[in-house]
Amino acid sequence: MAHFEKANSLNxxxxxxxxxxxxxxxxxxxxxxxxxxxxxxxxxxxxxxTFGILLVSGIFLLMYYKPDVNLAFDSVNYTIxxxxxxxxxxxxxxxxxxSLVFLIIYIHMFTGIYYGSYKKGRELIWLSGMLLFVxxxxxxxxxxxLPWGQMSYWAGMVxxxxxxxxSLEAYALVEWIRGDYVPxxxxxxxxxxxxxxxxxxxxxxxxxxxxxxxxxxxVNNQEGAEIDFExxxxxxxxxxxxxxxxxxxxxxxxxxxxxVMGVYFILFFYLVFYHFEFAMDPVNFDPADGLKTPAHIYxxxxxxxxxxILRPFSKDLGLVAFGIAQVIFLALPFLDRSPNVxxxxxxxxxxxxxxxxxxxxxxLTFMGKLPPTDALFANIGLVxxxxxxxxxxALPIITKLEKKL
Amino acid sequence: MNKELKIFGVVAFFTLFLYWGVxxxxxxxxxxxxxxxxxxxxxxxxxxxxxxxxxxxxxxxxKVEKAEATAKAKKEFWAxxxxxxxxxxxxxxxxxxxxxxxxxxxxxxxxxxxVTPPSLEHAGSLYDKNYLIALVKNPAMASNVDHKxxxxxxxxxxxxxxxxxxxxxxxxxxxxxxxxxxxxxxxxEAFTDACGRCHAMRxxxxxxxxxxxxFKYKKDELKYQVKILExxxxxKAYMGKLPPDLSIIIxxxxxxxxxxxxxxxQSQLAGTPMPRTGLSEEGYEKVKEYLTEIGDPSKPHxxxxxxxVILFFIIFTGLAFLWKKEKWKGHH
Numbered sequence: 001m002a003h004f005e006k007a008n009s010l011n012x013x014x015x016x017x018x019x020x021x022x023x024x025x026x027x028x029x030x031x032x033x034x035x036x037x038x039x040x041x042x043x044x045x046x047x048x049x050t051f052g053i054l055l056v057s058g059i060f061l062l063m064y065y066k067p068d069v070n071l072a073f074d075s076v077n078y079t080i081x082x083x084x085x086x087x088x089x090x091x092x093x094x095x096x097x098x099s100l101v102f103l104i105i106y107i108h109m110f111t112g113i114y115y116g117s118y119k120k121g122r123e124l125i126w127l128s129g130m131l132l133f134v135x136x137x138x139x140x141x142x143x144x145x146l147p148w149g150q151m152s153y154w155a156g157m158v159x160x161x162x163x164x165x166x167s168l169e170a171y172a173l174v175e176w177i178r179g180d181y182v183p184x185x186x187x188x189x190x191x192x193x194x195x196x197x198x199x200x201x202x203x204x205x206x207x208x209x210x211x212x213x214x215x216x217x218x219v220n221n222q223e224g225a226e227i228d229f230e231x232x233x234x235x236x237x238x239x240x241x242x243x244x245x246x247x248x249x250x251x252x253x254x255x256x257x258x259x260v261m262g263v264y265f266i267l268f269f270y271l272v273f274y275h276f277e278f279a280m281d282p283v284n285f286d287p288a289d290g291l292k293t294p295a296h297i298y299x300x301x302x303x304x305x306x307x308x309i310l311r312p313f314s315k316d317l318g319l320v321a322f323g324i325a326q327v328i329f330l331a332l333p334f335l336d337r338s339p340n341v342x343x344x345x346x347x348x349x350x351x352x353x354x355x356x357x358x359x360x361x362x363x364l365t366f367m368g369k370l371p372p373t374d375a376l377f378a379n380i381g382l383v384x385x386x387x388x389x390x391x392x393x394a395l396p397i398i399t400k401l402e403k404k405l
Numbered sequence: 406m407n408k409e410l411k412i413f414g415v416v417a418f419f420t421l422f423l424y425w426g427v428x429x430x431x432x433x434x435x436x437x438x439x440x441x442x443x444x445x446x447x448x449x450x451x452x453x454x455x456x457x458x459x460x461x462x463x464x465x466x467x468k469v470e471k472a473e474a475t476a477k478a479k480k481e482f483w484a485x486x487x488x489x490x491x492x493x494x495x496x497x498x499x500x501x502x503x504x505x506x507x508x509x510x511x512x513x514x515x516x517x518x519x520v521t522p523p524s525l526e527h528a529g530s531l532y533d534k535n536y537l538i539a540l541v542k543n544p545a546m547a548s549n550v551d552h553k554x555x556x557x558x559x560x561x562x563x564x565x566x567x568x569x570x571x572x573x574x575x576x577x578x579x580x581x582x583x584x585x586x587x588x589x590x591x592x593x594e595a596f597t598d599a600c601g602r603c604h605a606m607r608x609x610x611x612x613x614x615x616x617x618x619x620f621k622y623k624k625d626e627l628k629y630q631v632k633i634l635e636x637x638x639x640x641k642a643y644m645g646k647l648p649p650d651l652s653i654i655i656x657x658x659x660x661x662x663x664x665x666x667x668x669x670x671q672s673q674l675a676g677t678p679m680p681r682t683g684l685s686e687e688g689y690e691k692v693k694e695y696l697t698e699i700g701d702p703s704k705p706h707x708x709x710x711x712x713x714v715i716l717f718f719i720i721f722t723g724l725a726f727l728w729k730k731e732k733w734k735g736h737h
Contacts, residue, residue: 035736038409040416077653078608081703088703089710103423107416241735255725255732262722269718273711278428285657286649296435301427362419366426370434377434 028250032233034221035247041219042260043108048207049261050101050268057094058196061087065146067192069185072148073287092276098140099279100268102302105133113332114354116224116341121217123333128210130330135202140300142195148188149284154297156183156191166316182290224341296371304368305361311372312382321385328392335392338399346405349398353391360387439665439672444686446536448483450669451549455479475551482546486539489572494580502578505568516636518561519643521602521613527590529583531598531691536683537579541569548680549671561643592698595691599682600651603640608652609699613640644678655693655700663696664689 007013014020033041064084066075080087109129112118118126141159145152160183164174179186218229227245236244247253271278283294299307310322340347344354367381442450455476462472509522528537539547545560554560569575596606597615605612612633620626641647654663665672667689670679684692697704 038412040412074607082608086706088706092703103420107420242737247736252732252736255729259722259725259729262718262725265718266715266722269711269714273707273714278424280656282657282659285653301423304427358419362423362426365423366431369427369431374434 028254029248030233030237031249032229032236032246033219033249033253034225034227035245036221036223036225037219038222039256039260040107040111041253042257043104043111045254045257046261046264047101047104047108049264050097050104051203051207053093053097054101055200057090057097058200060090061094062196067146067189069148069188069288072146072188076147077285089272092272092280095279096268096271096276098143099300099302100271101136102140102300104264105136106302109133109329110354110358112220113357114344115220115222116336116343116347117220118333119336119341120339122213122220124213125210125217126333127330128206128213132203132206132210133329134326135199135206137303139195139199139203140302142191142199144284144300145183145188145191146195147284148288150286150288150292150294151281151284151297153183153288153290154294155299156187158297160187162310162319162322166319183288220341222343224343226341298369301365301369304366305364308364308368308381309385309388311368312378312385321389325388335395336399337396338402340402340405342405348402350402353395353398356387357391360384360391364388436662439661441661441665442668444533444668444684444689446533446539446547446681446683447487448479448539450672451546452476452479452483454549454671478551479546482543483539485572486535486542489538489542489575490535492573492576494573494576494578494583496577496581496584498574499577499579499581499584502569502574503581506578509562516639519639520561521636522562523598523602525582527594527598529585530590531595531685531688532582532683533685533688534579534583536681536685537582538575540683541565541575541578547683549669550678550680552676553678590691592691592695595688596695599684599688599692603644603648603679604651605637606651606699613637648679651696651700653700655696663693667692 004016007016011020015022061080064075064080064087066072066079076091080091082088112126112129141155145156156178160174160177163177164170175181178184179190218227221227225245229246232244232246236246236248241247281300283296286294298304306322306325309325310318312318313321336350338347338350344351363380363384367377367384370377372378372381440450455472459469459472459476462469503525506525509517510525511522512524514522514524536547540562543551543566544562545551545554550560554563569578593609597611601611601615602613610617613636614633617629617633620629637647658666662673666674667682667684669681670677671681
């Protein structure tokens with residue numbers, strides 16, 4: 001038994017037993033963030049807050065949702081929407097947050113690409129972040145199955161069919177994933193499990209890892225400048241806030257984060273109350289019907305760019321292209337051969353690469369929703385998909401040519 | 406600060422552009438545009454449809470004569486409706502004519518030929534005058550489902566033309582229906598009369614047989630369930646499939662779609678067995694209101710709470726800004 005002094009306050013009592021003061025110092029007051037940042041640096045906390053909202057609203061919805069093909073649709077659209085007090089609010093919050101979380105993820109990702117925040121010791125930040133993107137995608141897809149509407153059913157049909165591997169015709173694998181020949185009760189209950197347990201656990205674990213990977217290389221700054229954090233921290237602790245290049249996570253960095261979150265929440269709740277339809281496709285308000293294919297089947301907006309990479313090619317080529325597109329972003333730190341950590345605007349050809357990639361993904365997104373029966377849209381989609389791969393092939397070359405700053 | 410605003414501008418621009426592309430623009434391309442007719446029933450859409458079919462027939466050289474005959478019949482039919490519409494109807498004389506209608510259109514009517522005849526209690530305020538005239542003249546033509554009866558069965562209400570062979574008689578009975586106002590029409594009555602004989606609405610606990618009663622004994626409840634299934638079988642046999650439950654149709658279809666679909670189902674879903682119901686603008690508004698009450702019950706709550714939540718976050722953001730300014734003091 002270790003020796004314990006009598007504590008004079010609750011804080012002291014806790015500190016003796018849990019080292020709360022040390023935790024507070026390490027995680028907050030002496031966790032140093034560069035001062036030279038802009039509001040895009042708040043997107044991480046905005047994401048954490050949105051995930052929190054998804055978790056809380058999800059817990060409330062879980063109390064009334066019924067994972068059964070005969071009950072699911074009405075448990076969502078009737079029980080939750082008309083019988084449960086504020087059930088509609090939790091559902092609309094959950095739906096809007098599920099859509100916005102991807103908007104913020106994309107902003108967060110492109111911020112990282114723009115400022116080169118995936119290089120020179122920051123590779124694991126990028127990799128864990130991309131793994132979060134993949135798990136969030138799986139979480140979004142599995143959640144989309146749950147209301148068991150027309151789009152749930154047919155999206156489930158289309159996406160699970162991808163696992164047949166084109167000409168490999170691995171239908172046994174597809175049946176194994178579905179637990180049935182077509183999406184049915186076994187399919188719904190397993191996606192329910194994934195959505196409410198396994199994937200959220202994985203996400204929480206990856207968030208912890210993502211935060212952990214930030215610790216040693218530290219957060220990047222607007223100029224990509226290398227900072228002597230120990231020296232800057234000493235300066236700050238000595239009271240020279242003006243000349244120090246760092247700020248403590250709490251309360252200085254957090255105070256800005258919370259302001260940015262406030263602005264975000266104004267937009268968020270505007271959407272929840274007045275414009276939630278964008279996140280809740282009307283087609284999914286028709287109950288699942290295996291005998292009636294909807295006129296257009298398309299994924300939610302955040303999957304459209306990769307869907308459009310699948311579509312314009314032949315069956316096997318399309319699948320290969322789709323598969324590569326899903327994982328290519330993971331390779332970014334290794335395909336970028338330039339030693340420079342700097343904003344794209346100072347990196348010559350990479351500057352063009354960045355904006356071309358952004359615009360190309362927007363074009364792919366637009367075309368992914370439009371009917372491919374229109375020749376013009378189909379051709380634009382094909383060109384955009386080819387450009388996507390051309391850009392990735394060009395990346396090592398142009399970054400190799402890049403002058404050292 | 407200026408730089409932050411510039412970056413914010415870039416992010417906002419791309420976000421709005423993205424939204425425009427995947428929502429308004431995509432939807433404008435995905436759905437065909439259908440012109441509404443403000444609930445005026447003069448056959449314009451029907452004649453246009455028939456002429457379009459005629460053009461296709463001429464191009465392919467298949468069934469040209471039939472298409473020609475249809476287009477001609479439609480034009481003649483709606484011209485005669487317009488003629489009757491100009492006649493001055495006598496409601497008193499119409500009441501006598503109406504006696505013939507009430508043989509089928511009565512309380513507790515049973516399914517006849519696939520569908521239960523609707524109550525005409527509120528027909529005057531629910532349906533358009535021209536439509537009613539057209540319906541008495543030729544029900545299949547009026548509802549724009551004549552293609553269903555072209556060479557096989559007869560419209561369940563087909564015999565009506567023999568009851569009102571004279572144009573003046575039609576004008577009279579329609580004048581009677583329009584004059585007859587039995588109390589204020591509720592939104593629910595509007596739905597039941599216009600839609601409820603084919604479409605169930607399970608979230609309002611109604612079926613094709615009307616409100617589902619509560620039963621003390623399970624066996625009575627099951628008996629009633631069987632009655633519903635039997636009625637649904639008849640409707641299914643008549644329509645080809647069971648018409649969809651309309652509980653949340655208000656969220657499953659856009660406002661413009663619903664309006665143009667109700668006005669003329671063929672315009673949005675060519676070949677559908679659903680007849681045009683002939684709702685007047687006033688009648689449609691009532692039906693829409695009911696569909697919203699049942700299908701989107703949170704609407705009034707959203708409108709009540711929304712402004713307060715947003716106000717809360719505006720104040721929150723203002724305070725957060727002041728806190729941030731305080732914390733960053735002396736840092737630059």
